[in-house]
Amino acid sequence: MAVLRGGVIGCGFFAANHLNGWAEIEGVEIVAVCDRDRGRAEAAARRFGIPAVYTDAEAMLAEAKLDFVDIITTVPSHRPLVELAARHRVPTICQKPFAERVEDAEAMVAACRAAGIPLMVHENFRWQSPILAVRRKLAEGAVGRPCWARISFRHAYDIYAGQPYLLEEKRLAIMDIGVHVLDVARDLLGEATRIYCATQRIDPRVAGEDAATVTLTHAGGALSVVDMSFAAITDPDPFPQTAIRIEGTEGTLELETGYRLKLSRRDGSRTWSVEPPVPSWGERPWHVIQDSVVNIQRHWAECLRSGTEPATSGADNLKTLVLAFRAYESAERGHAVAV
Template sequence: MRIALIGCGFFAQNQLHGWQGIDGAEVVALCDRDADRLAASSDAFGVARTYADAEALFRDGGFDVVDIATTVASHRPLVKLAARHGVHVICQKPFALTMADARAMVAAVEASGKLLMVHENFRWQSPVRAAIDALRSGAIGEPFFGRVSFRSGYDVFSGQPYLAEGERFIIEDLGIHILDIARALFGDVARITATTRRINPKIRGEDVATMLLAHTGGVTSVVDCSYATRRVPETFPESLLEIDGTEGTLRLDTGYRLTIQRGGQTDVRDVSPPLLPWASKPWHNIQESVQLIQQHFVDCLREGRVPETSGQDNLQTFGLVEAAYLSAREGRTVGMDEI
């Protein structure tokens, strides 16, 4: 499987390492309009074919999959270009700037007959996956309440300065992952109520968001995110879970400790993610999930399956982001049928 990667920035380095760990996959071309970043990735990963311009990359072709690792404003033109050239597409989150863009990208790739997956990797973190698997296997019966929580004071702005500049911050950048975990655990959502705050005066967007979700299957969940939480020890980038079911409870606590209680029995497991050879703490949890979602994409292509976080699926997660901002702005509950 020959892959072309567009966008050789901060996070793409993880994707390039990830591809090196996938049997039968090879990155054959790189594209970035920043010449220094392009050269640095080409040298580091030994990829000789490089392009400053995506049109030229697609004109030359010679790859089956394009992995789009650019920031959101470029996603729609790049995905449409990929659809026109009939290659499979992986696109980073946040998928789109607007719902209309998201729908247009899904329709374009669908019409090309190729696969589109959004690189929505948090549900692939192995501690989160352990909880998803336990829940889906009925370990605590039918869930009726959940909390998915990400609270940190980690400085994400030094690696990703653009995060301080956008009108939207935490829901669009991080909350999108946490909302997607809630969907992976409890299914789609009928309505959402959200509040937002900005605590850090040096950034433009909100850095605290609290969301109440009514899932169509009957679960109520709370999704809460903060980059203004000074806690020791710092828990970045752990997503913590509290789930109550008809037969028991499941907790994913700090330090990657999974506790399942049922019928008077308590089962505690260490579900720490492995530290891959190229990874570094505390990012290793996210870095492992990059390789796992890439493996999932390759497996789906080989077996003719649709990826869990296909473009179509991600319309629901991205829709929750839009609905949360609308709810916070207007101070009301928003039905997903409004989005």
């Protein structure tokens, strides 16, 4: 198996999870790192034994002979970096949120399509082991036809300590976590046709909304409530777990905090533990996220080798992004909007 040579752009808070993850993927080697902050790039290179260090993404793409690039920067740099990678015809992974505007996401998808390279958004929530378990049960028909669902991400963990830039975001909860949970709703229940959203700003330190409640009507007729809060105090704090309840014609599936998956049917119930392993390099409570990073990276390597489209391709993630923007539109107008 030929080794896939990868390059990383962005060596900040979340990049350590990607770099640790890549080290677990057989047949992938990260050969170059880039950060416009040289100290961060050098520290990552030292820690992960990466030979080449750049502060300029263009120079890395021109020189490093990459089979793919993994962009782990915040959203304003996504479009210029993805377009740059497309000009160099290097298959690209881009972190979420994909873009700040639909036009930017469309331009990135078009640029990669024109260059003939795959583009995947690192939308990792649907790759979390407990959520994959929910998906499998649904596919087996465990609840019959899904009618109603709740997908919920609520906590009061101090996310601002590691990601201080979030305090300044005018569009906070929906762009940061809403894109993840809306994507899970699409993945489990199909596309939405109508959306209603109300937002709240609870913590006075934040510039944007830190809670949102969204109602979706799905094309198949199911309804879902997708809710999130960064200011929901619970003991023990469930961060970063997603709680899911899906009611169907034959039963109900519940992914409860504590990683219990429960299936109730008329003749009784069963419960499974779906807690993911803690990677050797990982730690609680982040292990569910860290495990999902490895899962999506493995998927990318398989797609790259087989020439298949990643599940969370740029074109797919554009639909999640449109949902997020429609959520803001609904909240501003105070009524439901079509998707």
